[in-house]
Amino acid sequence: MTREDLHQLVAEVQRQQSELDSVEVKAANGGTPKSLQRPLSAFANSAGGGVLLFGLDEETGFSIVGVGNPHRLQEDLTNLASTDMEPALRPKFEMDEFDGKTVVAAEIEEVPAAQKPCFFRPAGLPKGAFLRVGNTNRQMTEYEIFGYLSAREQPTHDEETISKATVKDLDDQLLDDYLNKLRQTRPNARYLKGTKEEALTQLRILAQDGNTLRPTLSGLLTFGIYPQGFFPQLRITFVQFYGTTETEHTPKGERYLDNRSFEGPISDMINEAERHIYASMRKAALITGMRRQDIPEYPPEALREALANAIAHRDYSPYVRGSYIQVRMFADRMEIQSPGGLFGNVTIDNLDQEQSTRNTRLMRLMEDLHIVENRGNGIQAMLQAMRDANLEPPGFDDKRTSFWVTLHNHTLMDPDAIQWLNQFADYPLNDRQRVALVYLQQQTQLTNRDYRHLNHVDTIKAGEELRGLVQTGLVTQNGASRWTYYTLITESDDQTTNLETDEERILDYVQKNGSINNEQCRKLLNADTNRAYYLINKLIKNNYLIPKGNGRWRVYKSK
Secondary structure: HHHHHHHHHHHHHHHHHEEEEEEEEOOOOOOOOOOOOOHHHHHHHHOEEEEEEOOEEHHHEEEEEOOOOOHHHHHHHHHHHHHEEEEEOOOOEEEEEEEEEEEEEEEOOOOOOOOOOOEOOOOOOOOOOEEEEHHHHHHHOOHHHHHHOOOOOOOOHHHEEEOOOOOOEEHHHHHHHHHHHHHHHOOOOHHHOHHHHHHHHHHHHOEEEEEEEEEEHHHHHHHHHHEEEOOOOOOOOEEEEEOOOOOOOOOOOOEEEEEEEEEOHHHHHHHHHHHHHHHHHHHEEEEEEEEEEEEEOOHHHHHHHHHHHHHHHHOHHHHHHOOOOEEEEEEOEEEEEEEEOOOOOOOOOOOOOOOOOHHHHHHHHHHHOOOOOOOOOOHHHHHHHHHOOOOOOEEEEEEOOOOEEEOOOOOOOOOHHHHHHHHHOOOOOOOHHHHHHHHHHOOOOOOOOHHHHHHOOHHHHHHHHHHHHHOOOOOOEEEEEEHEEEEOOOOHHHHOOHHHHHHHHHHHHHHHHHHEOHHHHHHHHHHHHHHHHHHHHHHHHOEEEEEEOHHHHEEEEEE
């Protein structure tokens, strides 16, 4: 974190009048705050980590009150993080003065997945382990802790034998078709040359339980006649609601329009769920010549990928075998929720690039049956399907106890959006940037990750084109560093923002007086501290000013 990042972070907290998902504010003007182990643990366990921001008072509208003893604060926090947290943490500090008052930022990095959960050692587990939920810290549940600990090695829940099941509970025809297909595609495979039972044992569809061969969980789910006879909740449910919330009722007073459950082996579940949900979708008619084509509100490819991924990657541990996969269709979106969070090194930020398989045996069987490809491109296929349908990218949310995929059904480039875009026809924009503008009009804010998913570009290209949008004056950048997001500049923003005139006034002041400091800049422009800092820093970057001195004695002179 740089000093510029620090100033922009303070400005963002004050603008929103709230702590952020990854920023917690502490006054610290009366000494080192207590209970810092909670945010330390929560940020270390959160994707991307977080920042403790000292010197702002939430009770007075996040005004700057300063840190009483910055040196002692850093010493206390460093000792706590290194001696009492497991694993030990190494905060990175940045500080600066705001109108003579010191603000300190402590950046807490996310710990590697293999070391989670990070917890406060004196309290132990589970009392000392926390998660960041929104802008609050919540103690972890036993299941959340189990999820982290089990991820340190490869889970084998999908290989467990089902003690009450026998070979007779598997569908012989499905097994024969599967083995015949394998023998055709792998004619030299030695594990397929023995008896049927030997082959099924090698494939972990069956496993020895004492003197009896029994189905494994993955074998039962894939080839079982009725797997839900043993695990009633290992199924897919579908509920279609009337409006955009679960509380809206139909004109007849009903809570939902449809409520179904899909059971059987995995292939049957997915096929039946896909057919029924597809039939429940609204369709738009496209007439080309003498032919009519029905365009569904969600791409079938995206729906199938979401269902297959939910089954393949859900948690099958005993903790959540009583939970089912839920599909909820609203008037404006569809949500697919599966038990268990992301596994291994996969995070929300990299799930379209990284691969980590929780259920390796089940994934192998689903791959052989062409239900999934097991090449780590399921998310990419989903993104591409939504992109091809001119819809915004899927939303992904890892709640640790469950994983959610949200598909929105509003078309980005509809006639109204195109008409709105026409006002920017003379701006130097490419098609990707135009799509981003429409997305911003509907979603209010956009991140680098959103832009990547929206336009299928890498991080560097997304950053370059987002900066281009900022330079056009249509979009403004908020936050700093990894907290950066972008919003549309409204007409009211344009009326109150005159950066060129303000910059000229600063330079004119420096020319007449020899230098300027932050306080003088604020008085000159009738602006707050952070706006003054932003303008001065911009002039420094453009080689008009250079800083002289440190802290409260810092001034800015002509270069």
